[in-house]
Structure formats: C-alpha cells, structure tokens
Amino acid sequence: MGTEYMVNLPQFGSGDGGHARLVCPKGLTIDSIDMFQGDKYFQLHRQPQGSDTSKYWSLHHGYIRKVEGSQKSPNDRVVALEVMYNRRRIELHDRSLPPVPPETDANNASVDPGVWQVRMSMSSRRSRFLGPTLGLLVCSMYALLINAVSEANFSPVGTLGLPILLGFLIAGEEHLVLSRTLAKVRWLVGLSTASFVIAACTIAARQMSRFHGIPFILAILFGVASIIMVFGHIARIQLFRTNVFEELRYKASKVYHDHVDSKYEYNTTRLKDYIAQLDVVQKTSASTRQERKARKSEIRKLKTNIKQLRADRKYAVRQARLEILKDRKVLLLCGKACLQMLRP
Structure with a gap:
C-alpha cells in the first residue's frame, strides 16, 4: 500500500x-x-x-x-x-x-x-520522478524503434540523448525514505537505460548485422516492463489520493477480516498444538522395534496434519480475498474510486 x-x-x-x-x-x-x-x-x-x-x-x-x-x-x-x-x-x-x-x-x-x-x-510526488520517467521511457523506445526500422542514418548523439537524460533522473539525491519508496522502480528503469544505451550504440554502428537485434529486443522488453511498472505506480498513487479510498479500504478490510479471522485463529491454535505434539514425539526415545515404528507413524501423522492446516490457512486467506471481490458495497466503491481517478 x-x-x-x-x-x-x-x-x-x-x-x-x-x-x-x-x-x-x-x-x-x-x-x-x-x-x-x-x-x-x-x-x-x-x-x-x-x-x-x-x-x-x-x-x-x-x-x-x-x-x-x-x-x-x-x-x-x-x-x-x-x-x-x-x-x-x-x-x-x-x-x-x-x-x-x-x-x-x-x-x-x-x-x-x-x-x-x-x-x-x-x-x-509523481512530478519529481514518475511522470518525467514515463515520458522519457516512451520517447526513448520511440527513438530506438524509428532508428532501427528506418533506413536513414541518425546521429549517434541524437540516439543516445534520451537514454542519457533518463539516467540523470535515476541518480537523484533524496532522503532514505524516498529512496526506498522508489528503489524497485529505479532499479528497473536503470536496467532499461543501460539496455537503451547498448542498443543505440549497436544500431548506430551498423556493423553487427547478425547480432544487433539481440540488444534491441532486450531494450524493448526492459522498456515495456519499465513503462508498465511506472504507469502502475502512477495509477496506484492516483487511487490512493481519491476521496473514497479510505472508505474503500475500510470496507474491504472489514469484509476480509469477517471471513478470515475466526477460521485463521482456529487453524493457528490447532497448528501450534500439533507442532508442540510433534516436538514432544521427536524427543521421546524408543527402545523396541515396535515402539520405533509407532513413533515414526505418529510423526508422519502429525506432519500430515500440520501440512493440511497450513494449506487450510492459505485457502482461508484466498477465500476471504475472493469475498472482497464479491461484496456489492466494495464493488460500488471501486467504481466510484475509478470515476474519481478519471475526474480528480
């Protein structure tokens, strides 16, 4: 969030x-x-x-x-x-x-x-990094596509200008909180910038006809992934800043906990009991062959129960998330949030 x-x-x-x-x-x-x-x-x-x-x-x-x-x-x-x-x-x-x-x-x-x-x-703030980055990513990919498809010989300086400008956005100076917030985005954008520079240099040289398509394809893939991630962050921030977001979050959280809390706590209590029993059984010693066989059987049974309970907890969480998507009030608030995102 x-x-x-x-x-x-x-x-x-x-x-x-x-x-x-x-x-x-x-x-x-x-x-x-x-x-x-x-x-x-x-x-x-x-x-x-x-x-x-x-x-x-x-x-x-x-x-x-x-x-x-x-x-x-x-x-x-x-x-x-x-x-x-x-x-x-x-x-x-x-x-x-x-x-x-x-x-x-x-x-x-x-x-x-x-x-x-x-x-x-x-x-x-989207105006500091995300907005300019999205624009430069789109322009960089457009410049690479035009330079790769067109027969005209563009200047290498013109081809590298946008990726180099994009690199200045990545190397911003800010406090630790903001750096951690944008760390994943900047890592992917930095990788895209490096691939743009390599692809642009390869295209500008035009001396590696057999291999110049590989860095170009990698640059396009990294660029598309970066655009999707940056656009996703911008859309997420726009959702967070809608006036209905707090009510939407409260309703969704209430539906989730109404469906998951009782089952999850019950399964967690049983899981702790089984783990304690398993610890006791593993520490017990068995002298005869029949006792060792019974001990192994009990351990297998407890491990199976523990595995089943962990699967039940995950299933309860998934079902609670599905109930959020089925709830009518949550869906109405989602539609209202989308309208506020389009008309802030």
Missing part, C-alpha cells in the same frame, strides 16, 4: 486532552491516514458529506458513545477526536478519547499495547 508509518500517540486517551502535528518527509505526499485504538481500527467520519467531500483540508471526526453498551444512535455519540490534514501535514486533537484497553495482540511487534496510533500512508 505504498509507504506507511505507524506513529504512537502516548498522550492521547489520558483524559488531559492532547494535540499532535505530523509532517510528511520532503518529496512525499500524504495519501490517507487511519487511527487505531491499540490494534483495533478506529473509524473516522469526514465532514460534512463523507467520501463525497475532499479529504484534504476537511474535518474528520472520531466518535465514541456516551454510555458503554447503549444502543447505536446518532444522539448517543460525542466527538472524541478531530483530525485535519493536507498533502504535507496532519493535525490531531484529542477531545475525549478513552484509554486503550490492555487486551491487545501480543504477537504483533509493530503495535504497542495501550497506545493510540495513527497510520500515515504516503507516496512519492
């Missing part, structure tokens, strides 16, 4: 109120934010019209009930959290957030029990 950071807010939920301001690193843009009460999702409601309102510079409210256990009613809710953010900063105001219960998932090392958290989802 892009670059994400979980930031602890230890002063929130203490009853004294609190205020936090988070600033996005240079070269990145805030796509969305989410609040967590420990390891549990805390939903934010955008004012005044939900996902039909622009996410940036809009007020987001987090509600709690006045009385625990009361029936759900708009009149029983009070504003406990106010959030506002733009592409660079996030402002959070604790109005009356409750303390986080101590019951949290101890297996999740990224979550500190008893602490409110905010998740920042960020992506790179």
Whole structure:
C-alpha cells in the first residue's frame, strides 16, 4: 500500500486532552491516514458529506458513545477526536478519547499495547520522478524503434540523448525514505537505460548485422516492463489520493477480516498444538522395534496434519480475498474510486 508509518500517540486517551502535528518527509505526499485504538481500527467520519467531500483540508471526526453498551444512535455519540490534514501535514486533537484497553495482540511487534496510533500512508510526488520517467521511457523506445526500422542514418548523439537524460533522473539525491519508496522502480528503469544505451550504440554502428537485434529486443522488453511498472505506480498513487479510498479500504478490510479471522485463529491454535505434539514425539526415545515404528507413524501423522492446516490457512486467506471481490458495497466503491481517478 505504498509507504506507511505507524506513529504512537502516548498522550492521547489520558483524559488531559492532547494535540499532535505530523509532517510528511520532503518529496512525499500524504495519501490517507487511519487511527487505531491499540490494534483495533478506529473509524473516522469526514465532514460534512463523507467520501463525497475532499479529504484534504476537511474535518474528520472520531466518535465514541456516551454510555458503554447503549444502543447505536446518532444522539448517543460525542466527538472524541478531530483530525485535519493536507498533502504535507496532519493535525490531531484529542477531545475525549478513552484509554486503550490492555487486551491487545501480543504477537504483533509493530503495535504497542495501550497506545493510540495513527497510520500515515504516503507516496512519492509523481512530478519529481514518475511522470518525467514515463515520458522519457516512451520517447526513448520511440527513438530506438524509428532508428532501427528506418533506413536513414541518425546521429549517434541524437540516439543516445534520451537514454542519457533518463539516467540523470535515476541518480537523484533524496532522503532514505524516498529512496526506498522508489528503489524497485529505479532499479528497473536503470536496467532499461543501460539496455537503451547498448542498443543505440549497436544500431548506430551498423556493423553487427547478425547480432544487433539481440540488444534491441532486450531494450524493448526492459522498456515495456519499465513503462508498465511506472504507469502502475502512477495509477496506484492516483487511487490512493481519491476521496473514497479510505472508505474503500475500510470496507474491504472489514469484509476480509469477517471471513478470515475466526477460521485463521482456529487453524493457528490447532497448528501450534500439533507442532508442540510433534516436538514432544521427536524427543521421546524408543527402545523396541515396535515402539520405533509407532513413533515414526505418529510423526508422519502429525506432519500430515500440520501440512493440511497450513494449506487450510492459505485457502482461508484466498477465500476471504475472493469475498472482497464479491461484496456489492466494495464493488460500488471501486467504481466510484475509478470515476474519481478519471475526474480528480
């Protein structure tokens, strides 16, 4: 989902109120934010019209009930959290957030029990690298194709100009967060740039008629792969920045966990039991031939059960992902997100 950071807010939920301001690193843009009460999702409601309102510079409210256990009613809710953010900063105001219960998932090392958290989802600015890179990749491939197909003798300098210019985009200087965000894209684009230079030099020389097609084909393949990857990143960023993305992510996550949590936890518990039994059986000693035979049979049986449970867990995850694609609300939100991508 892009670059994400979980930031602890230890002063929130203490009853004294609190205020936090988070600033996005240079070269990145805030796509969305989410609040967590420990390891549990805390939903934010955008004012005044939900996902039909622009996410940036809009007020987001987090509600709690006045009385625990009361029936759900708009009149029983009070504003406990106010959030506002733009592409660079996030402002959070604790109005009356409750303390986080101590019951949290101890297996999740990224979550500190008893602490409110905010998740920042960020992506790179498309105008800095992705946009110019996509344009230069298309132009470089076009120049190679024209130079390879046409009988005219173009200047080698003109053929190499675009790949060399593309190389300057790869060697940008920025902080570590942005470098890691664009690492895979830059690696593939750098490989494409090198293949463009080799293919352009081979075509310009025109003295290797038997082998000059190999670097040209490799350059085209690397170029197509780079264009697909860069365009995919641009489309993904555009999706993240739609106003409906937070609601879409919340609905999809809810459908997924409704279908997977109970089965996954049950299978995980059984898997731990079988692994413990296997460890005990493997440590036991067998003196007679019949005992060794029974021990091997028990080990095979436990290993088969463990293998089956691991397959069942993977199957449960796949089924939960399919349920997301079948959910009507998720599909409607996907269509709405696509419209917002085309008409930002």
